Amino acid sequence: MIVKRLKINSFRGIGNLTLEFNQKEPTILVGLNGAGKSSILDCLAVLLSHFVAEIHDPAGTGRFINEQDVTAEQKVARRFFRPEDINNGAEKTQNEIAIVIEEREINWFIALSKLKERPRGGNVRELEGICLRIKNQLRNNPVVNLPLTVYYHVNREFCDDIPQHTSQQYWSKQLEVYERALTGARISFNSFFEWFKELEDVENEFRLDDPDYRNPQLEAVRQAISSLLPGFSNLRVRRTPLRMTVKKHDKELIIDQLSEGEKGLLAMAGDLARRLAIANPGLAAPLQGCGIILIDEIELHLHPAWQREIIPALTRTFPNCQFIVTTHSPQVISQVQPESIYLLEPTVNGIIARHPEPYRNEDNAFFVEELLGISAHPQDVFVS
Template sequence: MEIQRVILNNVGLFENLEISLAPTEHNPSNITVFVGNNGAGKTSILKALATSLSWFTARLRTEKGSGNPIPEEAILNTANAASIEIEICDSFNAAGNSNQNESERYFKWSLAKSRKGRKAQHTSNLNECTHLANLYRDALTRDDKTSLPLIAFYPVERVVLDIPLKIRTKHTFLQLDGYDNSLIQGVDFHRFFEWFREREDAENESGIPDYVLSQLKPILEANQDAWQQLNELNASARDRQLTAVRTAIHRFMPHMDNLRVRRKPRLHMAIDKNGETLNVAQLSQGEKSLMALVGDVARRLAMLNPALENPLAGDGIVLIDEVDLHLHPSWQRSLCNRLSETFPNCQFVLTTHSPLVISDCKNVLVYTLTDGKFRQLPSQYGQDANTVLLDVMDTSIRNEGINAELNDLLDAIQDSKLAEAQQLLSKLTEELPANHLELVKAELLLRKQKLRHANH
């Protein structure tokens, strides 16, 4: 399942916005990224998509289910009504009809909202949303192992504040539970950690806990056949869904491995980082947030695709606001590539403030938003971060005051105003580090100019 196109009328800052999402005819990527200043409308687009998609997940659960309405505060200030129209391509053919026409793969529905006391200017039409949901319901009726598409929205409010290991509420983790809280306005990942704990408890009942294996290893290693059989038996008892989560986290963060719950010396969640076992609470906020985000996507895919040999190959739509949140620049560089490699059949719609996110992935589709308008950017692949900051994000690569002083210095050198240049250089030398690259360059240029004038 993929979003082909979205049309916003009087939503957020957008009087009329019609935009296509990757993959498109000219862009094979599964990633669309929106960039722009704060308040440009990036989050409004993601929330509009989440609102529209909530009606599909609601009607997949029950035939007359209701999704989220357009909030009145989301209506353009100068307008009395707003609408969201979305076009979906479902190429996985939920009806199981191999003779399905190309036109039958597309589903379009619209959602409308008027201010209180105002006459309705748009009408909602959810017929095709209901039809698409019914195709999946019919497929589930025939085969309860039918794969379902992931639909998830991760807003900015996704900080991992704590890791709950005492499960206070008994949850169900059935297939449709993969949609629980997947489109809410705020995620704390409690459900992910609770789910992990419950699944691992069940896994340990059918397999051999890691701490027991570590105790048996020195005893049985002398008998390689017995040790191999024991490992094979234990591997067969591994929980398939937990394996998907552990695999996804390790692919995304190769220095992290073997997420698990430990019960000694006290109950805690542990992970191996560069070969050293740590309490997950010891990780940085960025590490915890990325681990929880990737783990939650993998968890939902595993729940929604019970028959897939590799649940990470499940399809779906994932919306992530400020995807670079809390991440080190080196992780920002590889983010898009790792999303595509780890979840190859998911469509991602992202927002970012980082030039590194859009300059290190070859085919990513990038839109910049300004004053309620959008513009598709040419590929930024291979561009240095400073160029992206200047050309795309309209941001100076250094402090504007220092930048102006450096330009004055270079102009003075160029115009052979050596006394003025020396004075500017001395001032900047007091303010900037001794190894400042532009300052070193200016100093060399000034020295050359002085030698040239001395020879004349």
């Protein structure tokens, strides 16, 4: 499953904007603060939440509800645009997404008017049909693979203490891969820890009879972390006291001893690998699963050397996922082709999106001046 197209109309600071997404390469959104980068990801997350909720809804009603009706306890729910999302001077916002799934293109839109209390959805029949087919496949085939979609918001920092007592059968249901996937909530390391510990307990039980046995879902997580964090290996749970550790260049460290950048990347890699592993029980290599992954400020807390490698590492580790990310980092931009970049620019006619001209990857001045919109040379702005 991939996003093919997004049409935005009067959403926040964006008037009319159509984005065609590269179906084989990541898409990088670049622009000044306020240019609409995060708004585009938020818009995608709202629209994709209707796909997720339609699959997750056991009744399959496809009912559109007010966001106010969504309770705090609901972990998977349709999200809607809010009155404050409507562009100043406009009467309504209407935003449409086109995705390709099972070799078919389907699209739907969500609209909200200042004159009406309830949001309105359109073209939902095809969406309901494809989701009903997926649910029927789930009922008839216990190893069917699910398409994934996740939004890693800028507030995605590592959070939660390691629990001292874990619940049983944590995240045992396949559909729960969609829990909190598009809310932009912080990554819950508590959730990851409980899931990992439960499967590791089972793995250790099997290894009493077969020392070479490895749980394929845990192996997917281990491979993802080793791929995204070079020098890291042997993620495991220690029982007394209860804690998660990882080897960094052969030195065992407790997760809390890592830097913020290391913890954030480990948490995101672990969360994404876990979701892919649960979503794809029929794959021998779960990291080959497909998905739409939204990441705001992908360079967050990362050293410049890691910023340079993060896009190649993600596409290498998760080759069938479509990444749509925002960045302010020249290092991130330097590793992608111009056709994968959208420059968002405010104009008198509103925000526009364009691809940059071809450039040399080593031309840092070009990245800073042309793509990020700032002078490559410091100016004496504080000198009177």
